[in-house]
Amino acid sequence: xxxxxxxxxxxxxxxxxxxxxxxxxxxxxxxxxxxxxxxxxxxxxxxxxxxxxxxxxxxxxxxxxxxxxxxxxxxxxxxxxxxxxxxxxxxxxxxxxxxxxxxxxxxxxxxxxxxxxxxxxxxxxxxxxxxxxxxxxxxxxxxxxxxxxxxxxxxxxxxxxxxxxxxxxxxxxxxxxxxxxxxxxxxxxxxxxxxxxxxxxxxxxxxxxxxxxxxxxxxxxxxxxxxxxxxxxxxxxxxxxxxxxxxxxxxxxxxxxxxxxxxxxxxxxxxxxxxxxxxxxxxxxxxxxxxxxxxxxxxxxxxxxxxxxxxxxxxxxxxxxxxxxxxxxxxxxxxxxxxxxxxxxxxxxxxxxxxxxxxxxxxxxxxxxxxxxxxxxxxxxxxxxxxxxxxxxxxxxxxxxxxxxxxxxxxxxxxxxxxxxxxxxxxxxxxxxxxxxxxxxxxxxxxxxxxxxxxxxxxxxxxxxxxxxxxxxxxxxxxxxxxxxxxxxxxxx
Amino acid sequence: xxxxxxxxxxxxxxxxxxxxxxxxxxxxxxxxxxxxxxxxxxxxxxxxxxxxxxxxxxxxxxxxxxxxxxxxxxxxxxxxxxxxxxxxxxxxxxxxxxxxxxxxxxxxxxxxxxxxxxxxxxxxxxxxxxxxxxxxxxxxxxxxxxxxxxxxxxxxxxxxxxxxxxxxxxxxxxxxxxxxxxxxxxxxxxxxxxxxxxxxxxxxxxxxxxxxxxxxxxxxxxxxxxxxxxxxxxxxxxxxxxxxxxxxxxxxxxxxxxxxxxxxxxxxxxxxxxxxxxxxxxxxxxxxxxxxxxxxxxxxxxxxxxxxxxxxxxx
Numbered sequence: 001x002x003x004x005x006x007x008x009x010x011x012x013x014x015x016x017x018x019x020x021x022x023x024x025x026x027x028x029x030x031x032x033x034x035x036x037x038x039x040x041x042x043x044x045x046x047x048x049x050x051x052x053x054x055x056x057x058x059x060x061x062x063x064x065x066x067x068x069x070x071x072x073x074x075x076x077x078x079x080x081x082x083x084x085x086x087x088x089x090x091x092x093x094x095x096x097x098x099x100x101x102x103x104x105x106x107x108x109x110x111x112x113x114x115x116x117x118x119x120x121x122x123x124x125x126x127x128x129x130x131x132x133x134x135x136x137x138x139x140x141x142x143x144x145x146x147x148x149x150x151x152x153x154x155x156x157x158x159x160x161x162x163x164x165x166x167x168x169x170x171x172x173x174x175x176x177x178x179x180x181x182x183x184x185x186x187x188x189x190x191x192x193x194x195x196x197x198x199x200x201x202x203x204x205x206x207x208x209x210x211x212x213x214x215x216x217x218x219x220x221x222x223x224x225x226x227x228x229x230x231x232x233x234x235x236x237x238x239x240x241x242x243x244x245x246x247x248x249x250x251x252x253x254x255x256x257x258x259x260x261x262x263x264x265x266x267x268x269x270x271x272x273x274x275x276x277x278x279x280x281x282x283x284x285x286x287x288x289x290x291x292x293x294x295x296x297x298x299x300x301x302x303x304x305x306x307x308x309x310x311x312x313x314x315x316x317x318x319x320x321x322x323x324x325x326x327x328x329x330x331x332x333x334x335x336x337x338x339x340x341x342x343x344x345x346x347x348x349x350x351x352x353x354x355x356x357x358x359x360x361x362x363x364x365x366x367x368x369x370x371x372x373x374x375x376x377x378x379x380x381x382x383x384x385x386x387x388x389x390x391x392x393x394x395x396x397x398x399x400x401x402x403x404x405x406x407x408x409x410x411x412x413x414x415x416x417x418x419x420x421x422x423x424x425x426x427x428x429x430x431x432x433x434x435x436x437x438x439x440x441x442x443x444x445x446x447x448x449x450x451x452x453x454x455x456x457x458x459x460x461x462x463x464x465x466x467x468x469x470x471x472x473x474x475x476x477x478x479x480x481x482x483x484x485x486x487x488x489x490x491x492x493x
Numbered sequence: 494x495x496x497x498x499x500x501x502x503x504x505x506x507x508x509x510x511x512x513x514x515x516x517x518x519x520x521x522x523x524x525x526x527x528x529x530x531x532x533x534x535x536x537x538x539x540x541x542x543x544x545x546x547x548x549x550x551x552x553x554x555x556x557x558x559x560x561x562x563x564x565x566x567x568x569x570x571x572x573x574x575x576x577x578x579x580x581x582x583x584x585x586x587x588x589x590x591x592x593x594x595x596x597x598x599x600x601x602x603x604x605x606x607x608x609x610x611x612x613x614x615x616x617x618x619x620x621x622x623x624x625x626x627x628x629x630x631x632x633x634x635x636x637x638x639x640x641x642x643x644x645x646x647x648x649x650x651x652x653x654x655x656x657x658x659x660x661x662x663x664x665x666x667x668x669x670x671x672x673x674x675x676x677x678x679x680x681x682x683x684x685x686x687x688x689x690x691x692x693x694x695x696x697x698x699x700x701x702x703x704x705x706x707x708x709x710x711x712x713x714x715x716x717x718x719x720x721x722x723x724x725x726x727x728x729x730x731x732x733x734x735x736x737x738x739x740x741x742x743x744x745x746x747x748x749x750x751x752x753x754x755x756x757x758x759x760x761x762x763x764x765x766x767x768x769x770x771x772x773x774x775x776x777x778x779x780x781x782x783x784x785x786x787x788x789x790x791x792x793x794x795x796x797x798x799x800x801x802x803x804x805x806x807x808x
Contacts, residue, residue: 080705109708
């Protein structure tokens with residue numbers, strides 16, 4: 001039962017409403033029928049009481065004097081005439097008793113002979129006092145009336161009444177009500193069902209279009225489906241169509257933004273790669289000039305060629321890592337002190353061009369287990385950014401050392417100071433809520449450091465900025481993205 | 494005089510006849526008595542036209558026993574219409590529930606004539622005069638029947654012992670006297686012979702009582718039973734005759750003997766006797782299923798008288 005109720009609750013309104021209307025009609029019909037039948041039964045009983053009272057009044061008046069005289073024939077004759085005069089009362093038999101409870105006369109003399117006593121089985125059916133006892137199952141009623149003269153009882157009238165006709169009328173009314181109400185209820189239920197179903201048809205249309213939205217297609221309801229709509233549904237459809245249009249516009253905007261973002265990322269990737277390739281080029285051209293001028297000197301030539309080889313190796317690594325969608329190379333574990341000193345040579349052309357002073361303190365004296373390429377690339381970016389930020393005559397300082405199980409590089413400048421948003425980005429990444437629109441070097445630095453599990457600290461004073469990066473020693477070969485790097489990439493995509 | 498005027502027509506006629514008889518006998522009268530009689534005669538002569546006029550307007554009262562048919566309004570209307578036409582005077586039919594009441598009215602002079610049962614006639618033969626007797630099946634005779642319900646096992650009168658018996662009227666020959674006579678011959682009375690008995694005050698009622706088994710047996714006029722067999726066969730078929738008496742004189746039309754020679758009495762007798770010669774009379778006879786009326790003598794009722802005497806002797 002409960003499941004049926006819950007099932008019913010889950011039925012569509014377009015079914016429930018018509019069924020509910022039909023059910024209500026049936027309930028109303030049943031209630032009215034019950035009321036009518038109840039009223040009929042009450043009225044019939046009241047009418048029966050009135051009728052039998054009148055009957056007993058008439059019979060009593062007719063027989064009271066014959067009873068006083070003990071006149072058998074007059075009593076019988078009165079009963080016989082009452083049979084005709086009270087045709088409305090279907091008396092099965094009437095008995096007139098004298099005061100000693102013996103039959104004076106009865107309408108059925110053969111069954112109730114004169115001067116005999118009424119059988120107790122028969123007498124038991126009659127009420128002990130004046131009134132009526134009714135048995136609907138047997139379709140009979142039993143009446144009793146005491147005959148009195150000047151208040152003294154002189155006898156009694158007993159009558160058995162056939163009420164089958166009344167019950168037949170009641171049954172007839174019941175079946176008529178059942179049939180007529182049934183037919184009318186079915187007809188009205190069908191009308192209510194189809195009318196409500198038709199009225200709720202727009203709801204089905206709306207539901208189907210809402211379902212399409214869930215499937216990703218926000219289609220406005222065409223005008224053909226809005227023919228002959230009520231005002232409420234027309235407003236509902238209008239609002240749905242407005243919502244569908246708004247959804248479509250938002251989707252288009254989102255797609256446009258995604259394209260733009262993709263293009264921006266591609267541009268950033270391309271410019272990043274160009275930036276990384278371009279970084280060592282200045283130093284390498286300088287080395288070529290040195291080679292051209294002092295190539296005869298074997299030592300100079302040897303060192304210059306080595307420098308060029310490392311520079312090209314750097315470019316090769318940049319291109320390779322880009323080919324694998326910026327995958328950390330991970331193949332080179334071991335940072336030699338010379339790897340950092342090479343950076344001095346690479347930034348010197350830029351230092352000279354900006355006419356700034358470079359202070360170099362490479363305290364790394366042994367090879368350390370960190371990704372050399374990442375350290376070099378990140379540090380080079382920091383040095384070039386420092387050159388760019390420092391005005392002419394300013395100072396740039398580089399320091400490297402081993403602190404515990406990390407390699408620490410500190411790059412400081414005397415520039416105007418890193419913007420707080422950029423500083424936050426460097427230290428917290430995308431969590432800072434700011435993605436640098438420019439400063440591609442910083443973006444690359446963060447990715448390189450985070451991917452190696454390094455930590456960046458920025459301190460900005462009134463003049464200048466100091467960026468400290470610590471790379472922890474790695475004991476295993478790196479594979480895949482580090483978690484932070486993966487998160488960063490996901491954000492960009 | 495006013496007393497005379499207040500009396501019925503036959504009483505007035507009797508007074509006149511008595512006066513005339515006295516005068517014709519020529520009884521010597523004293524002067525004062527003659528004077529008084531002369532005055533009386535003068536007064537009578539003086540009021541005679543007025544009395545005649547009053548007689549024309551005063552209805553003739555004819556009593557009818559509930560002899561045969563109850564509630565036959567049309568029949569009563571026919572009798573009244575016929576007598577009125579024949580007597581050229583309004584006729585008032587007087588009916589009562591019992592024979593005794595009609596007899597009392599007749600004997601007390603409140604009726605000019607009455608169609609009574611033969612039993613009251615023989616009881617009061619000295620006071621009543623026969624005017625006419627009906628002819629039934631060619632004879633002024635009828636029989637008494639004792640009937641039972643069709644389902645009754647009784648075959649003879651003696652089989653009726655212990656039954657509930659329905660009589661018609663205590664003054665009815667067929668409805669009481671004959672049965673009472675049969676019981677007297679057996680040294681029985683209704684109370685000793687029957688289990689119960691009651692009076693229905695109508696022969697048709699006796700049939701109804703027996704047919705409905707209110708009574709197990711009943712005493713009835715044979716003429717009534719025969720007529721009802723044709724008119725109400727469904728009712729009669731529920732009864733069966735177990736005893737038929739010898740023929741007895743048919744209930745007669747009588748008048749007080751004192752007025753039997755008056756014009757009114759003779760006119761009434763003539764009206765009954767001439768019934769077959771009148772259209773309405775024939776229709777009336779056909780309805781009554783009688784052949785006509787004849788003048789009869791008291792000898793016709795000797796059989797009834799004998800039975801009454803036997804019963805009277807027992808009581």
